[in-house]
Amino acid sequence: MTSTEPKTRITILEVNNIGKSYGAVNALAGISTVVNAGQVTCVLGDNGAGKSTFIKILAGAHTPSEGQLLLDGEPVTFSSPRAALDRGIATVYQDLAVVPLMPVWRNFFLGSELTRGSGPFRRLDVKEMKRITLTELLNMGIDLRDVDQPIGTLSGGERQCVAIARAVYFGARVLILDEPTAALGVKQSGVVLRYIARARDRGLGVVFITHNPHHAFPVGDRFLLLNRGESIGDFEKSKITLGELTSLMAGGAELDSLTHELERELGADSPLVKELEAENQQAE
Amino acid sequence: MTTTDIMTIALRPRVERRPIRRVLARPETGAFVAALAVLVFFSIYTNTFLTLPGAGVWLESASTFGIMAVAVALLMIGGEFDLSAGVMTGFTALIVGILTTQFGLNIWVAAVISLIVALAIGALNGYVVMRTGLPSFIVTLGTFFVLAGADLAVTKLLTGQVSIQGMAKVPNYDSIQPLFGSSITIGGGVFYVSVVWWIVVTAIATWVLLRTRAGNWIFAVGGALNSSRQVGVPVMKTKIGLFMTTAGAAWLVGMISLFRTSTVQANTGVGQEFIYIICAVVGGCLLTGGYGSAVGAALGALIYGMVFQGITFAQWDTNWLRTVLGAMLLLAVFLNHWVRRRASGGAQ
Numbered sequence: 001m002t003s004t005e006p007k008t009r010i011t012i013l014e015v016n017n018i019g020k021s022y023g024a025v026n027a028l029a030g031i032s033t034v035v036n037a038g039q040v041t042c043v044l045g046d047n048g049a050g051k052s053t054f055i056k057i058l059a060g061a062h063t064p065s066e067g068q069l070l071l072d073g074e075p076v077t078f079s080s081p082r083a084a085l086d087r088g089i090a091t092v093y094q095d096l097a098v099v100p101l102m103p104v105w106r107n108f109f110l111g112s113e114l115t116r117g118s119g120p121f122r123r124l125d126v127k128e129m130k131r132i133t134l135t136e137l138l139n140m141g142i143d144l145r146d147v148d149q150p151i152g153t154l155s156g157g158e159r160q161c162v163a164i165a166r167a168v169y170f171g172a173r174v175l176i177l178d179e180p181t182a183a184l185g186v187k188q189s190g191v192v193l194r195y196i197a198r199a200r201d202r203g204l205g206v207v208f209i210t211h212n213p214h215h216a217f218p219v220g221d222r223f224l225l226l227n228r229g230e231s232i233g234d235f236e237k238s239k240i241t242l243g244e245l246t247s248l249m250a251g252g253a254e255l256d257s258l259t260h261e262l263e264r265e266l267g268a269d270s271p272l273v274k275e276l277e278a279e280n281q282q283a284e
Numbered sequence: 285m286t287t288t289d290i291m292t293i294a295l296r297p298r299v300e301r302r303p304i305r306r307v308l309a310r311p312e313t314g315a316f317v318a319a320l321a322v323l324v325f326f327s328i329y330t331n332t333f334l335t336l337p338g339a340g341v342w343l344e345s346a347s348t349f350g351i352m353a354v355a356v357a358l359l360m361i362g363g364e365f366d367l368s369a370g371v372m373t374g375f376t377a378l379i380v381g382i383l384t385t386q387f388g389l390n391i392w393v394a395a396v397i398s399l400i401v402a403l404a405i406g407a408l409n410g411y412v413v414m415r416t417g418l419p420s421f422i423v424t425l426g427t428f429f430v431l432a433g434a435d436l437a438v439t440k441l442l443t444g445q446v447s448i449q450g451m452a453k454v455p456n457y458d459s460i461q462p463l464f465g466s467s468i469t470i471g472g473g474v475f476y477v478s479v480v481w482w483i484v485v486t487a488i489a490t491w492v493l494l495r496t497r498a499g500n501w502i503f504a505v506g507g508a509l510n511s512s513r514q515v516g517v518p519v520m521k522t523k524i525g526l527f528m529t530t531a532g533a534a535w536l537v538g539m540i541s542l543f544r545t546s547t548v549q550a551n552t553g554v555g556q557e558f559i560y561i562i563c564a565v566v567g568g569c570l571l572t573g574g575y576g577s578a579v580g581a582a583l584g585a586l587i588y589g590m591v592f593q594g595i596t597f598a599q600w601d602t603n604w605l606r607t608v609l610g611a612m613l614l615l616a617v618f619l620n621h622w623v624r625r626r627a628s629g630g631a632q
């Protein structure tokens with residue numbers, strides 16, 4: 001698990017009071033937080049809280065209606081996702097930004113294809129791309145013997161991991177994940193959480209969006225809570241417990257039932273459940 | 285994309301380990317089998333079909349459809365349609381015809397101007413589709429009617445007729461004609477240079493699709509537009525490029541028909557846009573985008589050319605031509621579909 005004592009960290013991205021409106025709809029207002037290297041900033045909130053809007057601003061897909069983004073201390077505006085990507089901010093969206101009918105290796109390099117030769121003979125370096133895809137996925141612990149299979153044939157967790165591996169390979173400094181565990185079962189969620197930790201340990205700043213505090217708490221270093229487009233808190237891990245986080249999210253009464261639910265699925269001896277029970281006692 | 289499409293294609297990897305199945309799972313395999321069936325049928329049914337003179341006729345017929353079908357297939361893989369593609373073949377030929385016979389312009393210059401105008405209209409098609417977010421089906425239907433009307437009105441206005449005559453008397457006609465309209469005679473069969481263009485276009489399209497970044501982007505924008513945008517694929521550039529490619533192919537076909545016959549009718553190409561789409565679909569393209577092949581589309585056009593001329597060779601009542609064509613094309617699509625399904629392990 002992560003260390004809980006506060007350390008001085010290098011801040012990559014700073015969000016200052018940003019807001020976004022879609023015409024008359026105020027989707028987001030007055031949001032501030034930071035993303036540090038080697039840390040996970042979790043963004044929590046219910047459906048419609050503005051989580052996707054928030055990360056679309058970080059990712060360059062939307063420009064904020066108000067407020068400021070600072071990258072390495074400098075104010076930036078991204079004109080497109082490409083521009084954000086070029087500055088090292090990679091996003092893995094809910095729909096994973098994959099093309100289901102295309103092979104895994106073509107998806108891995110989509111938009112950043114390797115080529116050889118020049119002029120009219122400039123062509124895809126198919127062999128090299130297949131090799132890199134295979135080894136990068138192996139590094140992430142996924143063994144796909146056939147990177148030629150359509151990515152649509154992989155499981156949800158595997159697809160998430162391909163998307164994360166892709167961002168890491170292309171030199172992301174900030175990795176934004178939009179609800180990577182939302183559609184997954186408990187086991188697959190665990191796998192994805194492990195890759196989040198792995199990316200963090202490589203020194204990336206991770207922005208992890210979820211509506212599940214039990215997924216956020218074990219890997220998070222900082223928690224930004226959203227509700228109807230407004231921030232209801234931005235806490236460092238040392239300042240908040242899982243119980244408090246859950247209370248803030250949905251009311252503490254639900255924690256008990258969640259603990260029981262997890263207990264049923266993971267068994268009473270599971271470290272996560274033990275941890276939850278401890279937090280539970282703390283919260284009471 | 286329909287569930288069946290995803291199922292059909294998603295089940296491919298499981299069977300691709302077996303080499304024969306691997307071949308069967310390719311998008312163009314169905315069209316290849318269908319083309320073979322049509323060839324065998326007319327070769328047995330008529331004496332003239334499988335002779336050099338016979339082959340010259342149906343190859344010529346298939347070639348212009350093939351050039352267009354390949355370009356339209358790329359566009360369809362990229363997730364769009366172009367209903368103005370047919371009328372564009374007449375439009376480009378008319379521009380050359382009018383500029384040379386009515387305004388005395390150099391024929392080479394006229395051909396280049398025609399190409400530039402075609403590419404500009406293609407770019408406009410793409411730009412409007414991307415900017416408005418309207419279906420390309422509607423946007424290019426508009427372009428289709430605008431061009432079809434202009435073709436007739438302008439030709440009538442300038443020449444008093446509905447066709448351009450006397451192209452052969454234009455200076456330098458002989459210097460450009462061989463490029464698009466020449467032919468060689470082998471064993472009594474006349475083989476047009478358009479067949480070479482067809483093969484070249486198919487080869488280039490295949491190379492682009494499978495071995496270049498642009499090809500990757502074409503599959504991507506047709507398969508999942510939003511995902512493509514998110515990973516930085518230049519979506520606008522890719523789509524506009526595809527519409528320009530279709531327009532450019534229409535120009536090539538326009539030049540081929542102009543310089544083969546040295547005349548052009550004001551309604552040339554009208555109604556052929558759907559045949560291109562049919563050829564592409566017979567060749568394995570999904571109507572929903574993201575899947576297909578250039579070779580398949582070329583084979584689709586070959587089937588069309590063989591059926592079209594085969595009916596004449598068989599001396600059937602030509603009034604039934606379209607009906608028979610429609611039925612045979614449907615059959616080819618069914619066969620194609622069946623082969624693809626068999627290839628995916630006989631699922632469902």
Ligand SMILES: Nc1ncnc2c1ncn2[C@@H]1O[C@H](COP(=O)(O)OP(=O)(O)O)[C@@H](O)[C@H]1O
Pocket residue numbers: 022025026027045046047048049050051052053054
């Ligand atoms: N493109 C859009 N146009 C108008 N309203 C939008 C748009 N995108 C999101 N919204 C609205 O903004 C609010 C926040 O949405 P979103 O950021 O998707 O929330 P979350 O990801 O937390 O579920 C919602 O009320 C949603 O309806």
Ligand SMILES: [Mg+2]
Pocket residue numbers: 051052094179
């Ligand atoms: Mg969302």
